[in-house]
Amino acid sequence: MKRIALFLMTNLAVVVVLGIVASLLGVNRYLGANGLNLGSLLVFAFIMGFGGAIISLLISKPMAKWSAGVQVIDQPRNQDEAWIVETVRGFAEKAGIGMPEVGIFEGDPNAFATGAFKNSALVAVSTGLLQNMTREEVKAVIGHEVAHIANGDMVTMTLIQGVMNTFVVFLSRVIGYAVDGFLNKNSERSGPGIGYYATTIVLDIVLGFLAAIVVAWFSRQREFRADAGSTQLMGQRQPMINALARLGGLHPAELPKSMQALGIAGGIGKLFSTHPPIEERIAALQAAQQNG
Numbered sequence: 001m002k003r004i005a006l007f008l009m010t011n012l013a014v015v016v017v018l019g020i021v022a023s024l025l026g027v028n029r030y031l032g033a034n035g036l037n038l039g040s041l042l043v044f045a046f047i048m049g050f051g052g053a054i055i056s057l058l059i060s061k062p063m064a065k066w067s068a069g070v071q072v073i074d075q076p077r078n079q080d081e082a083w084i085v086e087t088v089r090g091f092a093e094k095a096g097i098g099m100p101e102v103g104i105f106e107g108d109p110n111a112f113a114t115g116a117f118k119n120s121a122l123v124a125v126s127t128g129l130l131q132n133m134t135r136e137e138v139k140a141v142i143g144h145e146v147a148h149i150a151n152g153d154m155v156t157m158t159l160i161q162g163v164m165n166t167f168v169v170f171l172s173r174v175i176g177y178a179v180d181g182f183l184n185k186n187s188e189r190s191g192p193g194i195g196y197y198a199t200t201i202v203l204d205i206v207l208g209f210l211a212a213i214v215v216a217w218f219s220r221q222r223e224f225r226a227d228a229g230s231t232q233l234m235g236q237r238q239p240m241i242n243a244l245a246r247l248g249g250l251h252p253a254e255l256p257k258s259m260q261a262l263g264i265a266g267g268i269g270k271l272f273s274t275h276p277p278i279e280e281r282i283a284a285l286q287a288a289q290q291n292g
Contacts, residue, residue: 049165070103095150113145140239147229164211172203
C-alpha cells in the first residue's frame with residue numbers, strides 16, 4: 001500500500017489532530033454525567049468532520065506548490081511556458097472558469113489541478129510531460145486538469161470527505177465510550193478515561209482509512225468525467241486516448257502523497273487507488289467514440 005491519496009492523508013491528519021486538541025481542551029460536551037448524548041455528539045462529529053475536510057481544501061494549493069516544488073509561471077520565460085499559459089487560458093475561457101495559476105514542476109510525466117475555488121485554482125505540469133509528449137497530447141492532459149476544475153471536483157471531494165469524516169468521528173467516539181465503559185464497569189469514576197481516548201484515536205485512524213476507500217472510489221469515477229471533459233474542450237477524443245496510452249508506457253512519476261488524488265496518473269492498489277487503470281480509461285473513451 002505505497003500510494004494513498006493525500007487530499008485523503010492530509011485530511012486524516014487534520015481530523016486526528018483536531019480530535020486530540022479537542023480532547024486536551026476538554027471539548028467533550030457530548031459526554032456528561034448521564035452518559036453519551038448522541039445528538040450533541042453528532043453535531044460535534046459534523047463540525048469536526050467538515051472542519052477537517054474544509055481545512056484540507058483551503059490549504060490544498062499552497063501544499064501542492066510546496067510538496068511538488070511547483071514554479072508558478074508569472075511571466076513566461078520561453079515559448080513552452082508561453083504555450084502552456086495560453087493553452088490553459090483558452091480552456092479556462094471555454095469552460096467558463098477564471099484563469100488558474102499555471103506552474104511547472106520537475107519530474108517524470110504527470111500533471112495535477114488543485115485549489116479551493118473554481119476561479120482561483122492551480123494547474124501544474126511536469127517537465128517530463130513536456131519532454132515526452134507531443135503538444136497535442138500535453139494539451140489533452142491540460143484539458144483533463146481544467147475539466148477537473150470546471151467540474152468542481154475539489155469541492156465535491158471535500159463534501160464527500162466531510163461526510164465520511166463525520167461518520168468516522170461519530171462511530172469512533174461511540175465505540176470508544178463503549179470500550180471505556182467496559183474497562184471501567186466497576187469504577188465510580190465519572191467522565192472519559194484512558195480507554196476512551198486511546199480507542200477514539202486508534203479508530204479515527206483505522207476508520208479514516210476505510211473512509212479513504214470510499215473517497216478513492218469516487219475519485220476514480222471523476223477521472224472518467226475529466227477524460228470526457230478534455231475531449232469536449234478539444235473537440236476530439238483521440239488526443240486524450242493517445243496521451244493516456246503514452247502515460248501507460250512511460251510509467252508516470254509518483255506524485256507526493258498529498259497530490260495523488262489530483263494527478264493525471266494513478267496509484268497502486270485497487271481499493272486505495274485514486275485513478276482507474278489506464279486501460280479502462282482508454283476503453284471508456286473508445287466506447288464513447290464508437291457511439292458517436
